Amino acid sequence: MVDWVAEREADSAASAEASPSEQLLLVLDGFEGPLDMLLALGRDQKVDLTRISILELADQYLAFVAEARKVRLELAADYLVMAAWLAYLKSRLLLPEPEGEEPSGEDMAAALAFQLQRLEAMKGAAAQLFARPRLGIAVHSRGAPEDLDLRRKSVYEVTLFDLLRAYGQQRARKDAGVLHIAPVRLYSMEEAVRRLSSLLGHMPDWATLASFLPGGEGGGLLTRSALAAHFAATLELAKSGRVELRQEGAFAPLYVRGRRQGGRDGDISEETHSHD
Amino acid sequence: MIKEVTDAPEAEARIGRLRLLEALLFASADPLDEETLAGRVGPEVGVLLEELRAHYAPRGVNLVRTGGGWAFRTAVDLAPELRREEEVSRKLSRAAIETLAIVAYHQPVTRAEIESIRGVATSKGTLDLLMEHGWIRPGKRRETPGRPLTWITTDHFLDHFGLETLRDLPSVDDLRAAGLLDSRPVLLGLGTTGDDSALGADDEA
């Protein structure tokens, strides 16, 4: 168990009896998304955020995700995208830098550290702002104003908010009866596992992971999340012994094939991210 | 105003009470009676009130005794210079706000188009009211049968709502993203209830 999880549990008496999945849910409940969670993990390193170990942070986060998946807790897609990105970042930091245009692992780590510092700064600023003596709470205006109406050219009091809300409500009324739910444009790992499982039957030999990806429709984040989800799915399937993975070197294409009956080939390097 | 007292800490405490009394009277919506004030500043409230009254007597704001309580009021002799506007500010009707919003978003727009968007007949008075207010004005006639008059917003409209140009009006997508275009059923006239639920929902998120 990751220690900060235990630490948070101590805050809540209710969690004492909770099952591991309930505990994780309680933990998740307290966060405004994966970046917020990373920040909390970072604070637990008890160092200045400018000297934070991104590598250690990545490990802690991946351990959390592994834990969540062990208890079959469905994580929001954002959390999985972050996990895939951190796994990638970790490999970039640990392995020799490849030639190429891509930002270096160090740059990527620095960018993440900046994001965390900036979020931390905004949280601090918010706290300072709301600690100020606020009007109507700590400081008070004239309780019995004598309405002199010096500036108001119009006798009608209507604000931009009133106007926009009226229009929004009018539009909503017009659309009433039709409930629009924006589709989640992210590929889930469950989908990827199902997809890979069914596809692998049709693939007799090694094939690149890229060849399993769904077609390019959607683009952008959807494609990136599909890659992340499929990558995570191969790890999951490898762990349960259903596929084998092979990679010639760092950043070389990742090959996948269904596990064969006989023993393993000598050159297979199995990649697993299990945390015991 | 503050008398010299030999005992320094006592003087300071007295100033503190006087300041609190001043703030309480300023912030209160209604006159405060001596009993209530005594509960906050202590039994010597009568002396303190007299001191405040004396301090404010020559100023633009006076401390006056009214009914059973005390309150600050602007000085009576300034009344002619402070004369209120006769018309008290009123809330614009819902129909008028909606009509104004539709003109803003759909201009140039004819009355028939406004009615078809709103789904109800628009009383002539609504457009007249908005025009009297300087928020909308007639635009060009539409070159269609009947050549109906179109309505557009004015510069005063932009000014009133603090917009630099019409392009700065949030788009429908912006409204949706900001939570101002809500697909949940809207209960007319129950704005407050709706807001509360939105607040609660946000907390859970």
Next chain:
Amino acid sequence: MIKEVTDAPEAEARIGRLRLLEALLFASADPLDEETLAGRVGPEVGVLLEELRAHYAPRGVNLVRTGGGWAFRTAVDLAPELRREEEVSRKLSRAAIETLAIVAYHQPVTRAEIESIRGVATSKGTLDLLMEHGWIRPGKRRETPGRPLTWITTDHFLDHFGLETLRDLPSVDDLRAAGLLDSRPVLLGLGTTGDDSALGADDEA
């Protein structure tokens, strides 16, 4: 407060203006801007305001400057004795509080930028709630592809948080010096579904 001036009628006129200014400010719950006040008490309003501010500085009610306006407010140090229950923001969510801080410190800021800083999508009921409180409003559109709407804070925001100008935001200089107010491109576009291109474009600006 009233200085001895040799010219008696002039001194009297000055006292009259000071009293009127005091009454005008006292009568209004909201800040009044100098232009409005100058229209009532004349061009030397700045000097008179400073004189009033100095007179009220040690008292239980202070004259404060906020945004472009001036208003009487109870003294900050009396807050513990005057504290009311938080009615304004009974239960502002963390999302709303953080979003307000980001708008305040990064303005003008687009929704995609807010999301990239927080790393999550902005839930509905956040921006509209802040707007309903009168703290934020739409600013100009960013002149980048997609022309995204920006959000800025209002004068009421300054008034509510007791700030004279945006420069008085807590720690704003330190944060800027540390580069933490940069909208530097981020490598990981979390929470910004679909808006990635718009986001990239914003960041270049």
